[in-house]
Amino acid sequence: MKWIDSSDIKNWANKRDAQDLLPLLIRKLIHASVDVESIDIPAGSSVSTGGWDGIVKTNGQHAYVPSGDSVWEFGVDQQAIKKAESDYVKRVKDPLTETPADTHYVFASPRAFTKNRTWAKDKSQDNVWKTVRAYNASDLEAWLNICPSVSKWFSAQIGLHSADKVESLEIWWDEWSSVTKPVTSTELLLNDRQETLESFKDLIAQSRFMFSIESDSLDESIAFIYCAANSLEQTLRDNFLSKAIIIRSKADYDSIVNNSDNCIIIPVFPEFEGGRYALDKGHSLIVPVGQSKSFKGSSITLERLSKSAFTKALETMGLIHQKAWQIAADTKRSLTVFRRINTDGKLIKPYWSSADVKLLVPMLLIGTFDSNNESDKQMASMLFDADYDEIDKFLQNLSLGEDPFVRKIRGVWELISFRDAWYFLSNEIDDAVKERYRKCFLTVYSDENTRFLKELEERYLVPTNEQYEFSVYMRRSLKNTFALLALESDNQSDNQSYVDSLLGEILNESTTWNLWASLRDELSIFAEAAPASYLCGISYLVTQKEKVSELYRSSSNALFGGHSLTGILWGLENIVWSEDYGEKAVILIAKLALLDPEPKSNYVNRPINSLKEIFKYWHPQGNFSSDTRIELIEQIHSLNNELGWNIIDSALPYRGGGTASGISKPMWREFREIEKVTYGDINCFANNLYKKAIELINSSRSIIIMLKRGDKINDDNFDLLGAVHIYFNHMITATNVTIAS
Structure with missing residues (x-):
């Protein structure tokens, strides 16, 4: 594409800013053309600093940028050849720190300089420099044409618009x-x-x-x-x-x-x-x-900024803390909403907010749907409570203008910004539309993936677009709306009860393993929005071993099954960060771990791996105090001795440190920031856990773990040998043999 021609460049050369801007233009063109190892081309007020106008070292070959070392001189003088000659003679006489035989020499001018190639050829024959080049306005035009970003930038600088x-x-x-x-x-x-x-x-x-x-x-x-x-x-x-x-x-x-x-x-x-x-x-x-x-x-x-982070960013923009905090609260940390605040601090409503609320709100709740999918269209008609032709016409009108409400891409209708729409419309959600949303939600998320109806080895044969009745666009947007209803509403307590009830209708003791597997991509958001109902559903699931076994079986091979259990784990990991529900989530992860037929498998994440990451105190995850972590480990140990010692083994310090991975974090719900732990905190936790572990010694493996980790404990008061002595005496009491003290 061509935005600038040589006449534009020559006209610009007559302006006062050309001398300052030309070096910056050349610098940008070089960066756009090759991988630059080093570059020194002063521009603006730094132009007249003496020395070379430019010194460049590149790693690649380009039509306009020599490979290796090159030196550059620029001139906007009307008599370009005179300027070129003057600079050349000066630099031959004094190349400063450069070695001419190993360096390319380049002169650039925005003037016509019609004899530039002849001049460069003549100078090359001097055999002073490795090569000599000279660029004029026509060369700059051609160079700009293959560097569109620089060309558009330069067009704006010289006042050209396309x-x-x-x-x-x-x-x-x-x-x-x-x-x-x-x-x-x-x-x-x-x-x-x-x-x-x-x-x-x-x-x-x-x-x-x-x-x-x-x-x-x-x-x-x-x-x-x-x-x-x-x-x-x-x-x-x-x-x-x-x-x-x-x-x-x-x-x-x-x-x-x-x-x-x-x-x-x-x-x-x-x-x-x-x-x-x-x-x-x-x-x-x-x-x-x-x-x-x-x-x-x-x-x-891009996860939404926390309120404190949003506030701090506004403060860097010059706002006082109180005003920045208020804006963060009023805009719900939405960048789109923030940009609607005018210079007087008042919020300017978008033009679309004056349209028919009865049709705006259903679009807010559905978010996205595919007009190529008949089931999506039927669901939209139900939620809008209108004929589809009426819906399509309404949305067409709202997709126009500079600030549209929706847009249509290859038949898919979508909101321009969820949070922007939510900010202006969420208070208009009434009981009637919530009831229609409930029916829509239950219908869409009761839809089982058809591949799970096939035998394991046949599942990969089901095409992606035939797995669900409803489009992936609708499934994805409805879960976001579900989270917003719970977490971003003025009447949050009522809506929390609403979403809890709604999820309870999906996840309960009757939920099939097929449906659990089918909801893999939605479960993490469901868990954030309705943690109580999610945990209730998992509590039912862990008592139904056949369902869990099938989920593990379908997760055992990516080709035939996929990671059916991953979504369940993501949901539980999200809840681990909750101060109210985190402890229960940990215990349920432990119960899932006890049902794992291959706990040592490295294929997909396993519950045991989640637990190990949670209890690495030097890389704390979840909102638990040091004491609570130890209490949870003790509870897991009481559930299963081997699992408990696996966690203790992972949680106690290793010589030389260790590695850690992050567990899933909430996208929508904010959690209390975790305080950074010091080496003193880590040592204190290790000592307290070691002390508790001594009380729990009940197997030869536990003794091995304690002996292996004991060198990292900074307390000489732990009677490990005494605990081992008591354990062995207890084990052989039945034989009436006593170990001498």
Whole structure:
């Protein structure tokens, strides 16, 4: 695509800012073209610092950037050849610290400089420099045409605007962040997201990459991409931002993929289906997705900031603590809602909020549905209490304008932002629509995956799109609405009772193993929204050994079964973080572990592994005090001696340390922050657990564990030998033999 021609460049060369901006333009073009090992090209007020205008070292070959070491000189003078000659003579006489024979020499001018190639050829024949090049306005035009991100950035700098749907990520952020007062800071996207940021860095470290960023809105995903890139070390940051381009139409996407070099493409258009062809053409992709969509491949999910993290980010933007805290509370930490606050601090309602509430609220509750799926359409008609044609017409009207309520992608209707819609509409949810939602929820989530009706070895034959009656889009969005009803409503106590009752109708003593397995992808959210009902359902399940055995059997082979038990474990792990329900969740994980036919298998996560991670006090997980952890271990030991000692063995310190993995964490429900443990805390816990373990010695294996771990205990008062003596005397009492003291 062509946004700038040589005449635009030559006209710009006459402006006062050209001398300051040209070095920055060249620097961005170099970053967009090759992998830069080092680069020093001062721009702006730093231009007149003396020395070379640019010194570059690259690892790759490119038409416009020499491989290896190169030095650069720039000039905007009208007589470009005179400037080129003057700089060349000066640098031949004094190359400073550079070695000319090993270094490429490049001169660049935004002027016509029609004899640039002849001049460069003549200078090459001097055999002073490794090669000599000279670029003019036409060369810069051609270079810009294959670097779309820099081209769009430069267009904005010189006041050119086009009607296409392509944006430089850098320019997009400048415009997007400036809408709020005060200006949105990068901290509002990055605060308390260090693990997510590290995942981002790991993914972009590959030479070619494709992954998605999932958040409440597409804009939040794009903003995170910019902020994450901006946090990188300078060379990596400049490399990334010089290549990153937002594309909002398929036509522009196809053109850039086929005619540009080495872009980082951010596709934001309905027809985007996959980026394999773009990868093959040498590009990378980061795909922003909303909460109702799924992406096949690597994905990063942006969890909502905690209230304290959101508040701290607002404070970095200049707000006083009290006001920042109030905004965090009022907006429910939604970035989309926050952006609706005007300069007077008042919330501006979206235009769609004045539409028919009787149709807005059902769309809020259904979230997403596939108009290509007849069952989805029937369910939508039931929830909307309207004919489908009326629904479709209503949604078509709300998909228009600059601030739409919904959008339609390949037949799938979806909310633009769940939290934005929830903020403005949740108070309009009445008993009538809640009853229709109940019927919808029970119908969709009573649908058993058809592959579990097949024999184990035949399950893989069932196509993904034939496994459920309802679309994956509807299944995914309804569970999010379920969580919002429980956790984000003004009448939270009433809604908590409502969702508890609703989940109780799905998960109970009559729930088949097929349905438990079919709900794998929903159970973690169900557990967050209705922990009491979820634990009640699991309590029934662990007493029904045949069902649990079938779940383990169907989890034993990825090809034939899949990880049927994983969802159940994720749900329990989420509840482990709850101060009210965490202890019960741990005991239920232990009961599942006792039913595991292959506890030592490393295929998929096992309950025993979850327990071991929970009780590693040096990497604490779950909201338990040190004393509570020891009490829970004692309870597990009373359930089963061997399981208890497995946990003790894992929880006691290892010589040389150990490794730990994170358990599942809630996405929606906030939990109390865990205080960081000190070495003193860890030693105290180890000593107390060792003391309790001595009381529990009841087998030769337990003695071995204690002897093996005893060297890490910092207390000489533990009478391990005395405990062993009592144990053996107890074991041989029946033979009337006594061990001498």
